[in-house]
Amino acid sequence: MKSQKRKVLQSLSTVLLVAAIAGCSSNPSSSPNVSTTPTAAATKAPEKQMMMQFYSVTPEKVVTDGYAGKLIREHFNIDFEVQPRKGETYVQNTQLSIASGEVPDTFEGLDVINFDKLVDQDVLAEIPPELLEKHAPKYMEWLKKALGDDPLRYSMRNGKNYAMPILWTIGSKRMVFGMREDWLNKVGITKVPETLDELEAAMIKFRNEDPDNNGKKDTYGLTGGADSVEGFFSPVFGAFGLYPGLFTEKAGKVVLGEVQPGAKDALEVLHKWYKQDLIDPEFIINKGTNITDKVVSEKIGVAWNSWWAFIPAEAFSGGDFYDKLLEKNPNAKWAITSGPVGPNGEFGINQTNPVVGSGRQYAKKLEQDPDKMIKYIEIIEATNFADLELYEKLRYGEENKTYKKVNGDIEWIPPYDKEEERIKFGLSFFSVPGGFNDYDLLAPYMTKNKYMTTRKDIEAKVKGKYDLLSPIQRPVFAEYKDRLDQFTKKNLVDFVTGKRPVGEFDKYVEEWKQMGGDKVMAEAQQKYDELFKK
Numbered sequence: 001m002k003s004q005k006r007k008v009l010q011s012l013s014t015v016l017l018v019a020a021i022a023g024c025s026s027n028p029s030s031s032p033n034v035s036t037t038p039t040a041a042a043t044k045a046p047e048k049q050m051m052m053q054f055y056s057v058t059p060e061k062v063v064t065d066g067y068a069g070k071l072i073r074e075h076f077n078i079d080f081e082v083q084p085r086k087g088e089t090y091v092q093n094t095q096l097s098i099a100s101g102e103v104p105d106t107f108e109g110l111d112v113i114n115f116d117k118l119v120d121q122d123v124l125a126e127i128p129p130e131l132l133e134k135h136a137p138k139y140m141e142w143l144k145k146a147l148g149d150d151p152l153r154y155s156m157r158n159g160k161n162y163a164m165p166i167l168w169t170i171g172s173k174r175m176v177f178g179m180r181e182d183w184l185n186k187v188g189i190t191k192v193p194e195t196l197d198e199l200e201a202a203m204i205k206f207r208n209e210d211p212d213n214n215g216k217k218d219t220y221g222l223t224g225g226a227d228s229v230e231g232f233f234s235p236v237f238g239a240f241g242l243y244p245g246l247f248t249e250k251a252g253k254v255v256l257g258e259v260q261p262g263a264k265d266a267l268e269v270l271h272k273w274y275k276q277d278l279i280d281p282e283f284i285i286n287k288g289t290n291i292t293d294k295v296v297s298e299k300i301g302v303a304w305n306s307w308w309a310f311i312p313a314e315a316f317s318g319g320d321f322y323d324k325l326l327e328k329n330p331n332a333k334w335a336i337t338s339g340p341v342g343p344n345g346e347f348g349i350n351q352t353n354p355v356v357g358s359g360r361q362y363a364k365k366l367e368q369d370p371d372k373m374i375k376y377i378e379i380i381e382a383t384n385f386a387d388l389e390l391y392e393k394l395r396y397g398e399e400n401k402t403y404k405k406v407n408g409d410i411e412w413i414p415p416y417d418k419e420e421e422r423i424k425f426g427l428s429f430f431s432v433p434g435g436f437n438d439y440d441l442l443a444p445y446m447t448k449n450k451y452m453t454t455r456k457d458i459e460a461k462v463k464g465k466y467d468l469l470s471p472i473q474r475p476v477f478a479e480y481k482d483r484l485d486q487f488t489k490k491n492l493v494d495f496v497t498g499k500r501p502v503g504e505f506d507k508y509v510e511e512w513k514q515m516g517g518d519k520v521m522a523e524a525q526q527k528y529d530e531l532f533k534k
Contacts, residue, residue, distance in 0.1 A: 049073075050372055052080040052379075053105045056430035059084040066426010068394050075390060076379055082430050085109075098123055106376065107361040108166070108433065112473045115163065115358030124162045125362040125373065132164065135377045138385035139164070142438050146172065146354050153531050154355050154471045163359035164380065166435045171352030173462040177235050178310050178321065180301040181335035183211035192335045196239050196269060199302070199340045203278040206301040221273065222302035223280035223294055226493050227287055229258055229485055233496075234350040235304050237266045238464060239342030243350050244492075246467040247524050249532070254469070254524045258488055259512055264505040265343075267495040274496050284493055296324045298332075304349055307458045310334045315451035338463035348464035355471040360433065376433075384436040394428045395445070402427070408449045469527055476523040480516035487515060 056062050062082050063069065073079060083104065085093075091114055097104055103123065110118070118124050129152055133140050143151035146169045155163035179193065179202065187205035191198075203221025205211070212219055224233045230245030237244050242257035249255070257263060273279050280300060282290070294300045306318060313319030325332045339347045360380075366373040382390055392410075396403040402416040402425060415421040423429065439446070447455050469477075491508050494500035500508075513521075 049077060049079045050375055052078050052372075052376065053083055054080050054430045054432055055083045055085040055106075055108070057085055057087065058429050061423050061429040063423060063426040066424075067397055068426050068428040068432075070426070071390075071393055072379075072432060076375065076382075078375065103363045103365065105363055105366060105372070106433070107363075108359070108431070108435070110358045110361070112358050112471055115361070116157070116473055118361065119157045119162055123364055125364050125367045126160045126162060127164060127362065127373070129161055131374070132377065135374050136164075136381040136385075139381050139436065142169075142385060142436075143167070145169075150534075155359055163361045164377070165355055165359040166357060167354040168352070168356045169354045169437075170439045171356065172354045172466050173351065173459065174306045174308075175234070175304055175349040175351055175464060176307045176310065176458060176461045177304045177337045177339040177349060178302070178334045179337070180206075180211070181333040182329075182331055183301045184335065186211045186213070192337065194337065194341050196236070196340045196342055200273065200276075200278070203273070203302060204276065207276075207278055211301060212298045218299060220280040220300055221278040223286060223291055223300050224283045225286040225288065225291060226284050226489055229488050229492070230350055232258075232489070232492050233266070233270055234464075235339035235347075236270055237263060238339045238348035238350070239269075239346060240266050241342070241344070241346040241348075242266065243348070243465050246350055246465060247469040247528075248465045249468060249528065252533075254521065254528045256521065256524075258492065259509045259517065264502060267492070267502050267505065270496045271498060271502055275498070279496070284497070292320055292324070295321050296328060298325075298329065304339070307336070307462060310336055311454055311458060312451065315447055315455055317446070336458055336461050338461050349462075351462070351464045351466040353466040353468070353470045358471075360435075380433060380436060383432050384434070385438060385441065388441075391442075392445070394432065397422070397425060397427055408444065410445065468532070469524055472527050472531070474520075474523050474527060476516075477520050480520050484512065484515060484517055484520065487512065 059082060064080075064082055069080075087109070090109065091111075094104075094107060094110070094114075098118075098121070107118065107124075140151070143165060146167050147153070147165075151165065152161045155161050155165055179199075181192070183206055184190075184192065184202060187202070187209045189202055189205065193199040193202045199221075206219055206221050208217070210217070210219070225231050228245065232244050234244060237257050240262040242255075242260050242262050244257040244263070247254050247256060270279070274281075280286075280294065286294075291300075291303065295303050303321065305321060308316040308318030309320040309322065311319065311322050313323050322334070339349050341347045362373050362376065366376075383394060384391070392399075396410055396412075397416065399405070401413065402422070403410050403412050405411075412422075416425065443452065443455070491500060495502050495505070495508075
């Protein structure tokens with residue numbers, strides 16, 4: 001099988017290479033012995049430009065003959081059309097276009113179920129890894145940095161690659177643990193708590209010593225939410241090396257944090273804190289906005305969130321905790337860690353798999369038009385990884401006309417500080433294509449210079465694991481997920497509140513297995529072995 005696969009890939013690669021060489025031969029500068037005598041070939045009309053397809057989720061804002069559109073046409077010697085793409089109707093419209101025979105060149109943003117359907121229907125073109133290595137080397141470096149030496153494992157089917165993964169790389173390194181440093185100072189703690197015991201001691205003071213100076217006993221150590229297993233007091237489980245709701249690896253075996261033996265220890269800690277009145281009793285009904293409200297209203301002294309929530313919005317794109325809290329209390333300050341350290345030196349918080357969709361695919365018809373597929377790939381490489389000057393122009397326009405640089409930061413020049421003026425000028429509101437954000441490479445465009453050190457320091461605090469199997473379709477998991485989630489959430493809450501004794505943890509695990517958990521874990525191990533033990 002491997003030999004046959006290698007022959008197929010080599011054959012296609014050879015065809016593409018020949019096509020690329022043929023394209024180069026039409027350029028006189030590529031040959032040292034080209035005659036300068038005019039010939040019929042030299043006086044031929046220019047070759048017709050390829051017609052490419054880009055999409056927009058805001059087609060009403062696209063000016064195709066504006067600045068960005070002209071730049072793309074000239075830079076890549078192409079023409080293009082813009083197709084509207086609304087998220088709520090995209091899958092349906094894709095299916096209709098396939099049924100009608102008007103298959104688009106590309107697909108992007110499909111979930112794994114619909115991706116697998118297109119593979120099974122033989123709608124998608126193969127994208128050989130060798131092709132990506134040759135025409136998008138920086139893209140491949142980006143993938144490997146995030147996913148390791150086999151970065152296409154999630155997009156391979158039957159030994160063939162059918163997608164260019166689009167990663168949210170920042171998802172795998174986003175969650176950090178925050179404590180109100182001004183509260184610590186108020187209650188006489190000069191060292192930022194590191195261990196579970198030190199955190200507990202601080203939370204006791206947060207509850208009992210009026211850190212917000214309002215004369216009321218209305219503050220708690222921490223709160224949480226019970227609306228998902230993944231979000232259930234993750235840093236406390238992380239102190240025991242566990243990640244609830246996530247399929248992670250331990251000694252070659254797939255494990256699920258909430259049913260591992262160490263989860264009993266985490267639940268005992270949480271139950272103890274609940275009895276001590278350190279945990280907000282409303283955690284049972286909290287949603288994400290409730291937690292933010294309680295942090296901003298200074299009812300909670302400990303929280304975990306994406307790192308950008310703890311720094312100014314100007315430093316990235318968040319500021320939920322930082323900016324909103326500072327509006328209320330200019331003296332508020334956060335101390336950030338990677339999470340409390342447990343008895344065996346373990347710590348971490350649930351992170352997000354950077355593979356959050358099926359990526360970008362090409363229609364089967366492009367196997368017969370390899371030059372066009374290569375052109376799409378080269379556009380991705382240039383506009384996202386290899387040509388920052390081009391990236392800057394497409395995003396911001398003309399320097400000293402639409403924007404200027406002040407101490408390295410980009411600032412809009414009026415009237416282009418208004419979106420309607422940028423639209424009229426023709427700045428890009430369509431994918432060329434987009435979504436391939438290298439957050440390290442593009443950091444200067446996302447973070448003000450004065451905050452760059454702040455951003456790097458807080459990013460360095462991120463520790464934890466993500467679900468290795470979330471991008472993979474698992475029929476057994478899909479069948480049992482809802483009932484197992486509901487059962488698990490109820491029991492985790494009951495263990496923390498004391499409604500069910502933590503001593504019954506082993507019984508709960510057996511009940512979970514009998515409800516289908518054992519089948520889910522067997523499937524998970526099989527999928528893990530297929531992905532990671534080749």
